[in-house]
Amino acid sequence: MYTGSVSAIARLLCALGLAVLLVGCGGDGEPSGVDLPAPELVAAAAEALSEQDSYRARFEGTIGISGGESITGGLLGEEQPISGEARVSGDDAAVDLAADLGITNAQLTLTRTGNGVWLGLLGQDYTLDLPGETLDLLRPRDVAPTLVSWMADPEITGTGSADGVDVATITGTVDPDAILADITTLSGAEIDETAAQQLRAALSEGMIELTVGIEDRLPRRLRADVVLDGQIDAIDADGASVDLDLELRDFDEDLTIAEPSDAQPFSFDALGGFGP
Numbered sequence: 364m365y366t367g368s369v370s371a372i373a374r375l376l377c378a379l380g381l382a383v384l385l386v387g388c389g390g391d392g393e394p395s396g397v398d399l400p401a402p403e404l405v406a407a408a409a410e411a412l413s414e415q416d417s418y419r420a421r422f423e424g425t426i427g428i429s430g431g432e433s434i435t436g437g438l439l440g441e442e443q444p445i446s447g448e449a450r451v452s453g454d455d456a457a458v459d460l461a462a463d464l465g466i467t468n469a470q471l472t473l474t475r476t477g478n479g480v481w482l483g484l485l486g487q488d489y490t491l492d493l494p495g496e497t498l499d500l501l502r503p504r505d506v507a508p509t510l511v512s513w514m515a516d517p518e519i520t521g522t523g524s525a526d527g528v529d530v531a532t533i534t535g536t537v538d539p540d541a542i543l544a545d546i547t548t549l550s551g552a553e554i555d556e557t558a559a560q561q562l563r564a565a566l567s568e569g570m571i572e573l574t575v576g577i578e579d580r581l582p583r584r585l586r587a588d589v590v591l592d593g594q595i596d597a598i599d600a601d602g603a604s605v606d607l608d609l610e611l612r613d614f615d616e617d618l619t620i621a622e623p624s625d626a627q628p629f630s631f632d633a634l635g636g637f638g639p
Contacts, residue, residue, distance in 0.1 A: 397531050397577055401517040404575055405533060409511040411580035412611070417452040419613040420507060429602035442604060451507075455620035474623060481623045488623035507611060510585055513541045514571045522577070525584070526612070529577045537569030537589055558596060565593030565602070585609045 399407060412418070427442035447460040455476040462469050472483035480491040517535035524530060543559050568590035574583045591603040 396522060396529070397519055401519045401533050401535075404519070404531065404580070405511060405514050405517050405535070405573065407580040408573065408575045408582045409508040412511065412582055413505065413508040415581070415614050417450075417613070417615055417618045418507075418611055419616075419618065420449040420451070420609055420611050422447060422449070422607060422609045424605065424607035426606075427604045428600045442606070449506075450618045450620060452618045452620050457620050474620065476620060476622055478622060481626050482629060483623065488626040489629035490626045491629050507582070507585070507609070509545055510571075510587065510609070511573060511582060513538055513545075513587075514573060515541070517573075525574060528579070528583070530574050530583055531577050533573045533575060535571050535573075537566065537571060537587070539563045539566050539569075561593065561595055562591070565591040565595055567592040581614055582611055584611065 397404065423444070423446035425442040425444050443462065445460065445462045447458060449456060449458045456474070458473045460471050460473070469484075472481075472488075474481045474483070480493055482489045482491055514533070514535040515538035517533045519531050520534045521532045522530065523532070539562050540559075543554055543562060566589070568588065570586075570588045572584075572586040574585075575581070576583060585607075586609070587605065587607045589605045591600075594601050595603065
């Protein structure tokens with residue numbers, strides 16, 4: 364039985380939600396019908412997605428951290444499933460997240476608009492009091508293009524169709540330096556070379572598979588499988604893994620992001636049994 368502080372559940376759910384705001388066909392050679400080499404097609408996909416006013420992203424996968432009790436309370440010692448949907452409209456977004464934490468199934472909604480950030484948990488909405496500079500860094504529409512930009516050494520491995528659209532499948536590895544650069548931007552803090560080298564050394568597996576429309580360049584699906592095996596002081600852990608399958612659709616459709624109407628100020632005390 365888990366005996367750690369149950370407040371770790373609430374902290375972990377907040378972290379997972381904010382992380383979401385800040386994821387056919389084989390063949391050799393480059394298939395015919397694709398008019399750009401793989402690196403240019405990846406760059407075009409990131410640019411095309413960043414130009415969309417709105418889209419919907421459905422995701423599922425697993426996440427695990429070995430160690431890291433000070434961050435997660437030990438809740439992610441084994442890979443645990445997560446799933447959900449994000450709706451992005453301009454600089455506004457809403458994320459519905461379900462996570463199986465081993466000791467409980469938890470669901471939350473995280474909403475971000477120009478007026479603030481709200482957390483929906485245990486049937487109640489809470490206002491998160493974030494500094495203005497942190498709010499400015501939470502740009503939901505940049506998350507999916509950022510994931511695309513983490514791909515290195517891309518190769519076009521096949522073509523096919525998705526929802527009636529001709530698509531190309533691109534497979535590549537994960538660029539740890541691109542991840543470090545984005546972490547630095549998000550946190551506003553410099554990561555020293557020792558910590559950076561730890562991440563590079565710990566990256567034992569890193570694969571990204573991207574499905575892109577051949578004509579419109581829009582990414583339809585992104586799969587990422589990342590395994591870190593080694594000490595990672597930044598998260599007080601000796602290993603971590605993320606296996607994410609992200610499906611993108613409903614580009615430039617009218618998606619309304621509603622702000623909660625009866626939110627309370629957030630505190631762990633307000634969460635009852637989930638508080639410290």
